[in-house]
Amino acid sequence: MPGTALVCIGCGPLSSDGGQWYSAGLHPWDVTGNDDDKFRILEKLLSDPQVIAVGECGFDTLRGPSHDVQEKAFLRQVELSEKFQKPMILHVVRDFDSVIRLHKLLKPTQSWLVHGFRGGPEQMRQLHSNGILVSFGLKHNEESLRQVPSEQLYLETDGKCTIEQTVLAAAQIRNEKTQAIEWQILRNNNILLQR
Numbered sequence: 116m117p118g119t120a121l122v123c124i125g126c127g128p129l130s131s132d133g134g135q136w137y138s139a140g141l142h143p144w145d146v147t148g149n150d151d152d153k154f155r156i157l158e159k160l161l162s163d164p165q166v167i168a169v170g171e172c173g174f175d176t177l178r179g180p181s182h183d184v185q186e187k188a189f190l191r192q193v194e195l196s197e198k199f200q201k202p203m204i205l206h207v208v209r210d211f212d213s214v215i216r217l218h219k220l221l222k223p224t225q226s227w228l229v230h231g232f233r234g235g236p237e238q239m240r241q242l243h244s245n246g247i248l249v250s251f252g253l254k255h256n257e258e259s260l261r262q263v264p265s266e267q268l269y270l271e272t273d274g275k276c277t278i279e280q281t282v283l284a285a286a287q288i289r290n291e292k293t294q295a296i297e298w299q300i301l302r303n304n305n306i307l308l309q310r
């Protein structure tokens with residue numbers, strides 16, 4: 116249902132069930148340095164109103180091509196995010212420094228949201244103070260999820276669990292009602308997507 120879920124499709128086709136929201140992007144694992152064809156597909160996808168975000172894109176030091184190659188693809192996607200006025204969903208493994216450096220340098224108008232954040236509160240605060248948001252899945256650092264301010268709370272599923280499970284986990288850790296959490300993430304999503 117629109118407004119309740121955002122599905123990442125890479126550069127693949129939109130599924131036929133209308134009314135869904137999607138994000139499209141070139142994942143750092145899939146970048147090769149010879150990606151012009153994929154970028155052409157991505158541009159087409161991003162002009163579809165059902166595609167409301169760019170991503171996953173970002174940096175992974177454990178998997179994928181060299182940092183330089185990942186960074187070039189990332190920068191092209193920042194350009195697309197700004198051109199289409201759609202926020203970025205970031206996949207970041209052990210390279211938050213690059214993301215912070217580029218955010219400082221580029222000063223994007225669109226939000227950047229790191230998905231599947233598992234770092235501690237210190238790292239979360241460092242990202243937040245640099246204007247970068249984080250989203251929590253079922254695997255997370257409990258202290259970070261407890262401490263994240265309500266206005267900066269974003270939750271996700273990794274495809275294996277339902278969003279309800281993540282909401283329930285967050286409600287327990289934060290000692291809040293599930294309804295309050297749901298209301299808050301809907302509100303935050305609307306702000307993120309400028310709707």
Ligand SMILES: [Zn+2]
Pocket residue numbers: 171205206207230231
């Ligand atoms: Zn990811």
